[in-house]
Amino acid sequence: MWPSRTNTETVTCLACGDEVTRSKAREYDKHGDRWDRDDKEFEHLCKSCHDELCHYPRDELEDVLVESRAGETSQTAFLSTYLETVEERYGTLEEES
Structure with missing residues (x-):
């Protein structure tokens, strides 16, 4: 208990x-x-x-944040790693016209 x-x-x-x-x-x-x-x-x-907070499921978000070392590196290093990881997994973000 x-x-x-x-x-x-x-x-x-x-x-x-x-x-x-x-x-x-x-x-x-x-x-x-x-x-x-x-x-x-x-x-x-x-x-x-x-x-x-948004209470919708965030199935893979926490894994990406941990892999990107959120809170463990500088903001610049984190954002760079985060964007690379997201692009590798899901492709690049493109604006819709």
């Missing part, structure tokens, strides 16, 4: 940076598998930031 949490535990929202009590936050798993809890530390979103 999971240990109980107290209402005074605070977490930081990864989107806006606000500190909120754990009871007023939502867990976020950057690997997209919040049910496999072994040896995992979750990030958190406050309820208002969570509500603003």
Whole structure:
């Protein structure tokens, strides 16, 4: 069984940076598998930031972000790697006329 949490535990929202009590936050798993809890530390979103998220499936997005080393490299390096990965998998984006 999971240990109980107290209402005074605070977490930081990864989107806006606000500190909120754990009871007023939502867990976020950057690997997209919040049910496999072994040896995992979750990030958190406050309820208002969570509500603003798109809740549609994002089947391959998390894999692409992890492969592109999101949060581990500079923004320039990440974007370059991300765009290369997306183009390799899905082709280039072209404007519709």
